[in-house]
Amino acid sequence: ADKDAGKAKSATCVACHGSNGISAIPMYPNLAGQKEAYLAIALKAYRDGTRKNMVMAPMAKPLSDEDIANLAAYYSSLDPSGK
Amino acid sequence: ADKDAGKAKSATCVACHGSNGISAIPMYPNLAGQKEAYLAIALKAYRDGTRKNMVMAPMAKPLSDEDIANLAAYYSSLDPSGK
Numbered sequence: 001a002d003k004d005a006g007k008a009k010s011a012t013c014v015a016c017h018g019s020n021g022i023s024a025i026p027m028y029p030n031l032a033g034q035k036e037a038y039l040a041i042a043l044k045a046y047r048d049g050t051r052k053n054m055v056m057a058p059m060a061k062p063l064s065d066e067d068i069a070n071l072a073a074y075y076s077s078l079d080p081s082g083k
Numbered sequence: 084a085d086k087d088a089g090k091a092k093s094a095t096c097v098a099c100h101g102s103n104g105i106s107a108i109p110m111y112p113n114l115a116g117q118k119e120a121y122l123a124i125a126l127k128a129y130r131d132g133t134r135k136n137m138v139m140a141p142m143a144k145p146l147s148d149e150d151i152a153n154l155a156a157y158y159s160s161l162d163p164s165g166k
Contacts, residue, residue, distance in 0.1 A: 026118050026120035027124060030117055032163075034112055035113060042112075051128070
């Protein structure tokens, strides 16, 4: 997977998940340093609706498997403490 | 919420999510330092089925709102880098 492509793709995610992957909003999860495989699983679940979430569904809908792999690689590579 | 009660309740979670909240299994998320409100939202989603997950459903089913609040307080208090 391509972390840089993931970073480019993450522009829409920053608003809720933070520019460093640490969310500024308590309801929204931190993504920095999260497990790569888990991030991909979660994004696919939002895309195919096994996770019902009105905010994440439209975010995930347009993503290809490759976009998802790149986003997962990018966010899992970030420092979990946000530095 | 009561972190210590959360820690006591977390005995069944350790197998997948690690004794320090950092999962040893790539498919399962790290919980350490995650947002407290998000953890409660996720646990309730597993409990009431808005998130379909065969592993987490039976884990979440028996939890009361208080258990969930305590678990969320406990895991969010852990160091995100697992130290």
